[in-house]
Amino acid sequence: MEFRNETRVTQFILLGISSDPDLQIIFFVLFLVIYLLTVGGNLLIIVTIYVDSQLHSPMYLFLSNLSALDVGVSTVVVPKYVINFVSQIKTISFNDCIAQMFFYHFFEGSECLLLVLMAYDRYVAICNPLRYTTIMNSQACLLLLVSIWVGGLVHGFGQAFPAVQLPYCGPNEIDHFFCDTHPLSVLACSSTFINEITDMINSGVLALGSFLVLFISYVYIISTVLKIRSSEGRRKAFSTCASHLMVVALSFCPLVFIYMRPPVTFAGDKLVSVFYTVVTPWLNPFIYTLRNEKMKKAIMKLGGKMRMN
Template identity: 65%
Template sequence: MAVSNGTKVTEFVLLGLYSNPELQIFFFLLFLVMYLITVVGNLLILVTIYANPQLHTPMYFFLSNLSFVDLSFSTVTVPRCLVLFLWQDKTISFSDCMAQMFFIHFIGGSECFHLVLMAYDRYVAICHPLRYTTIMNRPVCFLLVVFTWAGGFIHASAQSIPVIQLPFCGPNEIDHFFCDAHTLALLACSSTVISENVDMANSGILAVSCFSVLLVSYIYIISTILKIRSDEGRQKAFSTCAAHLMVVILFFGPCVFLYMRPSVIFAADKLLSVFYTIVTPLLNPCIYTLRNEKMRHAMLKMGGITPSTLEKHGH
């Protein structure tokens, strides 16, 4: 344990995901591949939307912002996790640990709000198509995105400040692969009642309320889809909604379980954290963007491939 003036912890030890040496290499390779796919996929989406004027619409504007959020979210957690798999030195300084905690909640909170924003966009597009361009005009879209980031910043500040103010005098081992308010509160030398209550009220209520709004939005969307006369159109719309809901459940499910309770660590916590910090940023490009026909054609066009070229080759 590193100390300053005999009592104050100046660094923490991240124990990582698993201590089994045989699993370290496997998870290192698995997470490295997942991270590379996440980075390449989200960067490709950002470049494609930026380079194609026909994609400069509200839906793709929100998708590009989601890609940036996912790219940032993975980068805050995965590189440090990869280091833990290979290096013996698993220490992280006090300031780096607190910064990581802040940015995880900042970007994670922004993603919560952004998923709600995208559901609202689809609600307006499907349920009020004639008013869509009027409601989702450019200034409104810009302000809504600013709101998602501002909401994430407020959430992260409220989550981090009580933890940063706690005294840490040892032990300093964090049984996780990143610094989080839950795990840090367990190491504090004083009462953490206020920190825990803020944690549950902030992260827990945020996750539950955003998830509830998302479900209500999709209920309205599905009720409108049921009125579609075309079986093919109805099936395609249902497929898209089901894929969106799967990502939403993978992201919000673990968050609700982890943050709507006191600072008690369960064996499954680290595995559940993988879903919302690593798996969802990987799936979002596939679910929200790469399944989109217009987006796929734009990517192929950037690579010099046209639909007619694919037809000639029998694809």
């Protein structure tokens, strides 16, 4: 134990996606622009929902929380990555690495649970419209939101705590652009079998449980929508659900590919990781605003108020 303490790694080097100087400049500009658009777009959604009283309903409350989580996921990963593109020193301290891992899984886990909650909200709205205001009252919505944030906290702790217990004696180069469970665990100088099983169970319960609830919700939703006689009514119902399904697909498919498998590294892992940490948080505001007439009108109304002031 004394030897391990003396040789314990205190910082890691993030290798990133590419070491090509020309590509790094391109990536720096690209990821910086995407990050600024991500933060700006999601904050616009949050402010619009807060300001417009017509959007004070459970669906838009959950949407504002989704935007907050997207900002969180992106902010935990992207700024450090962007700085590393133009920095000669691409290191991250051990404590910062564990903190990044924890907050990333905290926000990502909370987002997965929130998508399930949003599916449940659509299920109640479409399948039990007469009881919607009773079931999804303000107290119930607040309790559900607290539960998904607590669930994310538990998931983040479950991913980061086992990593802290491992001894890291060198090498200290993480073959990734942020600190995550598998890229970090391969650097441990002891067996990681228990940690790998724990990670798979933790991620598996979250992913499979979420998928099961989503699947059951949408089976009922689709069967109910198909029974609507009015074609306009069916169109509106499907339009509302389509945006949510697009976000679910963009969020869950990459996460399942990365975390729901044995700890084997594939060539495309970094590209997939870029997709769910950078691209998906950027796309979500466009998906929900471009397909939602109410949101577009509210944003235009907010823009008009700002110009008048």
